[in-house]
Amino acid sequence: MKRTQCARAGCLFLGLAMTVSAETVPASLWSAGPIDFSGLVDGYYSLNFNHPASRTNQLRNFDVKANQFSLNMAKLTLEHAADPVGFRVDLGFGRAFDMVHSGEKDRGVINNFEQVFVSLKPPKARGLQVDFGKFVTAAGAEVIETNSNWNYSRSLLFAWAIPYYHFGLRASYPLHKHFNAGIHLVNGWNNVEDNNSGKTVGLIGSFTSSKVTWTHTYHVGPEKTDTNQGYRHLYDTTLLLTPSAKANFYLNVDYGVDKQITGRNFSWKGVAGAARLAPTEWFALSPRLEWFSDTDGFSTGTAQKLKEFTLTAEFKMKDGILMRPEYRCDWSDTPFFDRGSASGTHKSQTTLLVGLVAFFGPKR
Numbered sequence: 001m002k003r004t005q006c007a008r009a010g011c012l013f014l015g016l017a018m019t020v021s022a023e024t025v026p027a028s029l030w031s032a033g034p035i036d037f038s039g040l041v042d043g044y045y046s047l048n049f050n051h052p053a054s055r056t057n058q059l060r061n062f063d064v065k066a067n068q069f070s071l072n073m074a075k076l077t078l079e080h081a082a083d084p085v086g087f088r089v090d091l092g093f094g095r096a097f098d099m100v101h102s103g104e105k106d107r108g109v110i111n112n113f114e115q116v117f118v119s120l121k122p123p124k125a126r127g128l129q130v131d132f133g134k135f136v137t138a139a140g141a142e143v144i145e146t147n148s149n150w151n152y153s154r155s156l157l158f159a160w161a162i163p164y165y166h167f168g169l170r171a172s173y174p175l176h177k178h179f180n181a182g183i184h185l186v187n188g189w190n191n192v193e194d195n196n197s198g199k200t201v202g203l204i205g206s207f208t209s210s211k212v213t214w215t216h217t218y219h220v221g222p223e224k225t226d227t228n229q230g231y232r233h234l235y236d237t238t239l240l241l242t243p244s245a246k247a248n249f250y251l252n253v254d255y256g257v258d259k260q261i262t263g264r265n266f267s268w269k270g271v272a273g274a275a276r277l278a279p280t281e282w283f284a285l286s287p288r289l290e291w292f293s294d295t296d297g298f299s300t301g302t303a304q305k306l307k308e309f310t311l312t313a314e315f316k317m318k319d320g321i322l323m324r325p326e327y328r329c330d331w332s333d334t335p336f337f338d339r340g341s342a343s344g345t346h347k348s349q350t351t352l353l354v355g356l357v358a359f360f361g362p363k364r
Contacts, residue, residue: 038361052338082121090114139236141252150286163189198222266298
C-alpha cells in the first residue's frame with residue numbers, strides 16, 4: 001500500500017502491493033515526461049447463498065451485487081511527485097466510485113474523482129510536504145484499490161468504522177528515520193462541500209521499521225448538517241508485521257463516538273486481524289477475522305454485534321493480472337440479513353466470489 005496511492009496505515013502494505021515489474025516493462029512505457037500513469041480494471045462475480053430478492057450483499061461497500069457479474073471500478077491515475085510542486089489525479093467510474101461518494105449532497109463531476117490534489121515539498125523544509133485538495137483518509141488497514149489489499153472484499157471496519165476521503169489540507173513531516181507525523185485540516189467526512197462551518201482535525205503518527213509498522217490516527221470535528229455542535233471522534237490504529245516476504249500480518253482496531261446535541265452518545269468499535277501467506281510468487285492465501293460492535297446502530301442502521309470471516313486465495317496469472325476466489329461469512333447477533341424475499345430475517349450471510357483485477361503502472 002503505497003503512500004502515493006493511499007495514506008492509510010502509514011504505507012501499510014509498502015512493498016507488498018504488487019505492480020507491473022520494471023524488469024519486464026520499462027518505466028518509460030507508463031510515463032510521459034514528468035507524469036507517471038497507472039490504472040486498473042476490477043470486476044467480480046458474487047454468489048450469495050441467501051439468494052436475496054434484492055440481489056444485494058449486505059454490509060459490503062464495493063462487492064455489493066449478488067448472483068451477478070459486476071464492475072467494481074475502472075481507474076486511471078496521473079501523478080507527478082512533488083519536486084517541489086506536484087499533483088495527483090485519480091479518475092474513474094464503477095460501483096466503488098458511486099458508493100464512496102454516496103454521502104455527497106451534489107456528486108456531479110466529483111463522483112468520478114477518487115483523489116485530486118496538488119502538493120508542495122519545499123527543498124529546505126527537511127521532508128515537509130503539504131497537500132491541498134481531495135485525498136483518501138489516513139485511517140484503516142485497507143484501501144479502495146483491490147490489488148493493494150490482501151482480500152478482495154473490504155472488512156467491516158473499512159466499510160462501517162472509518163471515512164473514505166476528506167477535502168482540505170494535510171501536512172506530513174519525518175521526525176526521525178523511524179517516525180513520521182501528520183496533521184489534517186479538512187471539511188469533514190466524505191464531503192467536498194462542507195455541511196457546516198466547522199472543520200475536522202486529523203492527527204497521524206507512525207513508526208516504521210523493516211519488520212514493523214505501527215500507525216495511529218485520530219479525527220475529531222463536527223459532522224452534523226448545519227450545526228457545529230456534537231463532535232465526532234475516531235481513533236484508529238494498525239499494527240503491521242512483516243517478518244518475511246512469505247508471511248505478513250496486521251491488526252486493526254477502531255473506536256468511534258458521535259456526540260448528539262441531545263446529550264446521548266452513539267458509539268462503535270471493532271477489531272480485525274488478517275494474514276498474508278505467500279509460499280510462491282504466484283500464489284497467496286489470506287484469512288481475515290473481525291468483530292464489530294455497532295452498539296447504537298449508528299453505522300449499519302441496526303444495533304448489533306457482527307463477526308466476519310474471510311478466506312481469499314490469490315493467483316498471480318501474470319504481471320499485472322490477479323484472480324482472487326474468496327469465501328466469506330458474516331454473522332449478526334440479531335436478525336439482519338435478507339433471505340429470499342424475506343427482509344431482515346436471517347442472522348448470517350455466506351458468499352462465494354471470484355474477482356479479476358488487471359492493473360499497470362511504473363515501478364521506480
